[in-house]
Amino acid sequence: MDxxxxxxxxxxxxxxxxxxxxxxxxxxSCGPFAEAAPxxxxxxxxxxxxxxxxxxxxxxxxxxxxxxxxxxxxxxxxVIKPNISFDRTPDLGAxxxxxxxxxxxxLALEAGASQVKIFDRTCNEARRSxxxxxxxxxxxxxxxxxxxCEYIDRRKFVTTPIPQGKSLKSWDIYQDALEAxxxxxxxxxxxxxxxxxTLGIKNNMGILGGNRGQLHRQxxxxxxxxxxxxxxxLTVIDATRILLRNGPSGGRxxxxxxxxxVLASTxxxxxxxxxxxxxxLAPHQIGSTVAAADMGLGTMDLNRIRRIERI
Amino acid sequence: MKITTPPTLxxxxxxxxxxxxxxxxxxxxxxxGQDQLSGAVNLIFRIDPLVTLAATLATRTFIALLIPAFFxxxxxxxxxxxxxxxxxxxxxxxxxxRPLFGQRKASLPAALPKMRYVLLLIILVGxxxxxxxxxxFDPFAILVRGLTMALYPAFGLAMENxxxxxxxxxxxxxxxxxEPIYHFLRDTVLPFDQKVFTLALxxxxxxxxxxxxxxxxxxxxxxxxxxxxxxLGLAARCAPWRVANRQPECHACGxxxxxxxxxxxxxxxxxxxxxxxxxxxxxxxxxxxxxxFGRLKSQPLPVAEGLSxxxxxxxxxxxxxTPFLFAVRPFKRQPEPALIRPPGALAEDQxxxxxxxxxxxMQVCIGNALHPALTEAGFEGLFTPRLIPRIGYCEYQCTLxxxxxxxxxxxxxxxxxxxxxVIGIAHFDRNRCLPFAKGVPCIxxxxxxxxxPKAIRFREVATHNEQGQTVLVKQPYMVDDLCIGCGIxxxxxxxxxRSAIVVTSAGESRHQKLLPSxxxx
Numbered sequence: 001m002d003x004x005x006x007x008x009x010x011x012x013x014x015x016x017x018x019x020x021x022x023x024x025x026x027x028x029s030c031g032p033f034a035e036a037a038p039x040x041x042x043x044x045x046x047x048x049x050x051x052x053x054x055x056x057x058x059x060x061x062x063x064x065x066x067x068x069x070x071x072x073x074x075x076x077x078x079v080i081k082p083n084i085s086f087d088r089t090p091d092l093g094a095x096x097x098x099x100x101x102x103x104x105x106x107l108a109l110e111a112g113a114s115q116v117k118i119f120d121r122t123c124n125e126a127r128r129s130x131x132x133x134x135x136x137x138x139x140x141x142x143x144x145x146x147x148x149c150e151y152i153d154r155r156k157f158v159t160t161p162i163p164q165g166k167s168l169k170s171w172d173i174y175q176d177a178l179e180a181x182x183x184x185x186x187x188x189x190x191x192x193x194x195x196x197x198t199l200g201i202k203n204n205m206g207i208l209g210g211n212r213g214q215l216h217r218q219x220x221x222x223x224x225x226x227x228x229x230x231x232x233x234l235t236v237i238d239a240t241r242i243l244l245r246n247g248p249s250g251g252r253x254x255x256x257x258x259x260x261x262v263l264a265s266t267x268x269x270x271x272x273x274x275x276x277x278x279x280x281l282a283p284h285q286i287g288s289t290v291a292a293a294d295m296g297l298g299t300m301d302l303n304r305i306r307r308i309e310r311i
Numbered sequence: 312m313k314i315t316t317p318p319t320l321x322x323x324x325x326x327x328x329x330x331x332x333x334x335x336x337x338x339x340x341x342x343x344g345q346d347q348l349s350g351a352v353n354l355i356f357r358i359d360p361l362v363t364l365a366a367t368l369a370t371r372t373f374i375a376l377l378i379p380a381f382f383x384x385x386x387x388x389x390x391x392x393x394x395x396x397x398x399x400x401x402x403x404x405x406x407x408x409r410p411l412f413g414q415r416k417a418s419l420p421a422a423l424p425k426m427r428y429v430l431l432l433i434i435l436v437g438x439x440x441x442x443x444x445x446x447x448f449d450p451f452a453i454l455v456r457g458l459t460m461a462l463y464p465a466f467g468l469a470m471e472n473x474x475x476x477x478x479x480x481x482x483x484x485x486x487x488x489x490e491p492i493y494h495f496l497r498d499t500v501l502p503f504d505q506k507v508f509t510l511a512l513x514x515x516x517x518x519x520x521x522x523x524x525x526x527x528x529x530x531x532x533x534x535x536x537x538x539x540x541x542x543l544g545l546a547a548r549c550a551p552w553r554v555a556n557r558q559p560e561c562h563a564c565g566x567x568x569x570x571x572x573x574x575x576x577x578x579x580x581x582x583x584x585x586x587x588x589x590x591x592x593x594x595x596x597x598x599x600x601x602x603x604f605g606r607l608k609s610q611p612l613p614v615a616e617g618l619s620x621x622x623x624x625x626x627x628x629x630x631x632x633t634p635f636l637f638a639v640r641p642f643k644r645q646p647e648p649a650l651i652r653p654p655g656a657l658a659e660d661q662x663x664x665x666x667x668x669x670x671x672x673m674q675v676c677i678g679n680a681l682h683p684a685l686t687e688a689g690f691e692g693l694f695t696p697r698l699i700p701r702i703g704y705c706e707y708q709c710t711l712x713x714x715x716x717x718x719x720x721x722x723x724x725x726x727x728x729x730x731x732x733v734i735g736i737a738h739f740d741r742n743r744c745l746p747f748a749k750g751v752p753c754i755x756x757x758x759x760x761x762x763x764p765k766a767i768r769f770r771e772v773a774t775h776n777e778q779g780q781t782v783l784v785k786q787p788y789m790v791d792d793l794c795i796g797c798g799i800x801x802x803x804x805x806x807x808x809r810s811a812i813v814v815t816s817a818g819e820s821r822h823q824k825l826l827p828s829x830x831x832x
Contacts, residue, residue, distance in 0.1 A: 087708050123759060123803070125677045125706050127503065131344050132708070151503075155475045193757045193769055194785060213755040213805025217745065251707075251763030 005231065042306035043299040044267035046274045049310050050260050054240055057262040058103040061236070064308045065264055067111075071233050072182045074112030079119075079180035080104050081232075083187045083203050084133040086249050087124040093243035093257075094250035095129070096188045098138035100238045100262065104184055105139065105147045117176055118149040120206040123249075126151050157209035164295065165225035167218045172209030177230065185232035185268065189275045190243035190250065194219055197279060198248050199272040200235040201227050201288045220287030227268060227292045235271040236264040239278050269298025270305045277302075318591040318604070322396060326403040333400040337458060338500055340715055342677045346726065348714045353671055355400070355451050356717030360384040361431075361539040362452075362667050365438040365445035366718045369664025376719050384546060391547035391554075395533055395540050395573075396588035401450040405522070405530055406572070412525040419527070424534055424574065424586070427541040428615040429626050434538055436630025438664065442637060443691055446668030448538050450521075456694060457518030459674040460508040460683060467502040507702065508673065510683040510694065529572045534586065541615075544585035548612065553584050554593065555607035567593045567602070583612060637691060648815035650687040651698040651796060654705060654732040655713040655722035658822050659688070665720035668694035672712035672721055679703035680798065681712065696721070698734065700798025700814050705734065707761035707797055730762070733820040735796030737767075737789060737812050744811035746786040750776030754787050756800035756812050766793035767800060767812075791818070 047064030049057045062068050072078055082096035090097050105116045118139055122129040130136035130149065139149035157172040177183060187203035194216055195202055201223050205212055207230065215222045239261040243250045250256070259278055265271040269292045273283035283289050283300040293300040336352040343349060356362050363380035367373065383394060395402050434444045446452045474493040477485055497503075508514070524531035533540050547553075556567075561580045568576040571593060575586035580601070582593075593602040642650075646659065653672055656662050673681040673696055680703035681696040688695050696712070698705060707730060713723040724732060737756075741747040746754065760767040769785040776782050796814045804810035 087706065124761075125342070125709070127342055127344065128677065128706060128708065154471075155478050194752060194754050211805055213753070213803055216753050216755050216805065217751050219752065246763045246765055248758055249761055249763075249765075251761060255763070 009231075043301075043304045044265060044270035045306045045308060046263055046265040046267075046270050047308050047310075048261065048263045048274070052260055054097055054099040054262070055103040055106075057240070057260075058100055058236070059107065060310055061262045061264045062104075062107055062234075064310060065234075065266065068107040069111045071184075071266075072108050072111035072113050075114045076108075076112070076181035077179065078108040078113040078116045078182045078184065079177055080108070080116060080184045080186055081177065081203065081206060082118065082120055082133075082135055082238075083198070083206060084120045084129050084135050085123045085206060087128040087132050088250055089132055090134045091241070091253065091256070092250045093188065093190060093241040093255070094248065095133035096135065096186050096238045097240050098134035100236070100240065101135050101186060102138045102142065104186060104236060105142065108182070108184070109144065109146060113182070114146065116147040117180075118147070119152055119174070119176065121152045121174070121208065122206075154209075160229065162225050162229045164228040166295075167221040168215070168225035171226070173230075174207040174209070177207040182233045183230070184234045184236060186236045186238060188241075188243075189237055189239040189278060191245055191247035191255075191279070193247070195223075195288060196286045197272075197276060197281070199237060199275050199286070199289075200232070200268045201272055201292055204230045204232075220291040223288040224291035224295050224297065227288075227297050228295055231297075232268055234264060234266060235268045236262065237271055237275045238262060239275055242278055244279070265305075267298040267305075269293050269300050273300040273302060274305060274307065317595040319595055322589075322591055325397045326406065329398045330400050330403045330407075337455070337463075337674070340671060340674045341503065342675075342709070342711060346708070346710065348675070348711060352455060352674075353669075353715045353717035354379070355455075356667055356669055356671075358383045359449065359451060359539060359717075360387075361434070361449055361542050362445055362718065364542070365434055365443070366665045366667075368435060369438040369441070369443060370661055374665070374719055376717065384543075387543045387546040388549050390552050391550040391584050391587060391589060392540060392543045392573075393589045394543060395537075396590040399450065399533075401454045401521070402530070402533055402588070404454070405525060405532070408522060408525065409529070412529075422616075425616045425618055425622070426535050427538055427544075428618045429622065430536065431538040431541040432618075432623065432626045433630045436627050437634065440631050441634040441660065441664070442630070443663045443666070445538075446666065446694060447517075448536065449667060449669075450532070450537055450539055452667050452669045453517055453521060455674075456514045456668065456670040456683075459514075459670040461511040461515035461518075463502060463674070464506045464508065464511070467505055470496060470501055471505060504677075504679065506679045508682055509699070509702075510685060514670070514683065514694070528574075530588075533588065534574050540588075545615065547584045547587070548614070550584065551606050552604065553582070553607055554587050554589055554591065554602060554604050555582050555584075556580050556601050557603050557607065558599070558601040561599070561601050564598070567597055570596055585612060585616070637689065640689060642689065646816060647687045648817055649697075650684065651700070651735045651798070651814060651816045652819070652821065653681055653696055653698060653712045653721050654729050654734050654795075655710075655716075655724045656696075656734075656821055657720055657722065662720050662821075663688065663692060663695065665718040666695050666716075667718055667720075669717065670694065670696075671715045671717065672696045675711040675715045676703070677709055677711065678706050678802075680705050698798060698814075700801035701810055702802075704799040704802040705797040707799075731795065733795050733818055735798070735814040735816045736791055736794045736818040737796065737798070737800050737814045739787065739789065740809075740811045740813060743806060743809065744787070745806070746772075746774075746784045748811075750774045750782050750784055752784050753805065754785050755803050755805050757785075757787050759799045759803045761797060761799060762793050762795060764793065766790050766795075787812075 047061040049061040082101045084095045086094045088094040108116050136149045156175040160173045161170045192198040245255040272289045276283045340352045358379045360380045363377040477489040521532045573588045575583045683694040684697040710729050713721045745751040757767040769787045798814045800812045801810040
């Protein structure tokens, strides 16, 4: 998060909420304070769309939450971060659907983005993952020099302090992600042994360098700490297919449920909380969602998430 | 006066062309965006009659992959050792580096050229009786190995370091220039990933030795060592087209015999066709233009540099006896657990007999998982491929190693068969594994396990952590029947140093399967 956005956020939160609720506000008192607030007041908005036409779904869901123009200013540098970590085809539900990624890139261009970059630090071999996920071919087919699906360049990892981090104080983070004017996080919703589910907050791991396995010792808090630094402008969760078992790598069609859903929010915690319900789980069952909400990074209280649906 | 192109120009062009082809194929020996490779440097081994002969003798099977070698043999039966002078990339490199070594006249024992026939004999007899040696002397094996394991990765590293420096320290105007160059290089000649190899230094030392011998004599390796050259030289005896001195009674000024890079012209200025590599220098440089290429009469020659019957029998006997000495070592009965062969590798004896130790499987391996073995497969298994999961794992959907193996030592497997081929089985070291040893959550291994359903699963267990508190952690366990030994778990285990989950070759499936008839199996 850059300084300008930090100041903007700080100003917005610290001015609007106390005014609204007549209470002095700080980040740390967010937890107990939220309980005191009336349960009906929406703090976040999640757009949800269902249907078979995935590009149309994405367009719909973005327009539900205000349209891409409100997130991408003309000339902006946009980063789209899908989850293409595994060497799996789209039908196996382990990677973000190429049509979702591609449509977001198109929307960003239509809103006037000067540059759209798409990348992920993969678990399996990068070229195989980029190709077989269908994302690289889909982006190359756009044939637009402003949109680039790039492999990770090892030179671009920058050791970055995480000022709000409780357990994770600093880590190597990909420069392009840090410098983006608009960062769109596009995870695929799937089961994950340790984390329970991998959604938006977990998907941020794809811009980390170093030995990421070490983060698993306190995964939830580490992810929340990371989320305090990486604040996506937009979280778009691809739940067109969700992987129910054997995640996050998957590999069996039997484990995939076609749910034809895409949801989007500017609040990363709300997006994750909402996507959790697609798995018949409650938001508080996912540790990273709870940890991030505790740090005041967003709301996981379903009563306070305004959902706009079009099905 | 008519200006004619000197014949050596054609030879040089041909050398250049074939060398470029070789290098393009070499760089092309990599994942190309599809599961199937469109072309690879294995072609050069498939036209190699020495490799063909040795692998065929060793396995006593007809290897369809190696059919192209018969065409080279046939061509040599007609034209002699033209391959050595016009095509061989090793020869081209040696010729190209000539200016580095300078001219010097060393007096060497006259019997030295016999060495290549001794080597040829011991390689072929050894192959027959179970001692695979061809990979240590075949020129392409030495060259491709040196390139794959040392030169190419080192070149990649040097470039990456250079452009990292310009990227991180250089001013913006420099990066405007250097970054496009770097991207261009990355798209064309640089390796995609920075690889490392266990035997980088021995591999380069062997290649370097061939070059250092140039100080002793021009084309020393080709004249005295190369068993492939020896084999082609035997074929050259029958060649009707040859270079010869048309003048039986030449003045013998001796220029030609000093000039000849392969030592094929004797003091009487007559050409030895077992040695001649058709470089055609003598054609253009003889002041009297006595030399010509065509259907010419040859001088009578002793076979194989006149290798004596005693040497022949002695060498053969050594070739027969040594394999039995090699066979009485314990790992011949119980395979070394750390020796994990790539998926599709034949049963060990057949594998060693076919493997040329060219390192192509290591060049193509996208995970940098395959490494040259030192002594894990015995001395004779030096440079054969071995999977070291801690350095790199075997990518679940990838079948590239079997596609590039020139002799079918690693079979070409369809993806579904590859995914059920067991190359080893992983097991946990609970003394190190975090959820067991420290009560700390981890299960990174379970996350990455690519088989579905997973071979690594977990159960939630109440245990004590280092502070003595009771905690609920997920502890992993193995389902042996599902594990194929790909090693991604060992590779991704986040512990520093040794992994808490280790793959050994015990349980590999290749020893239970029947041998296929050829490399396309």
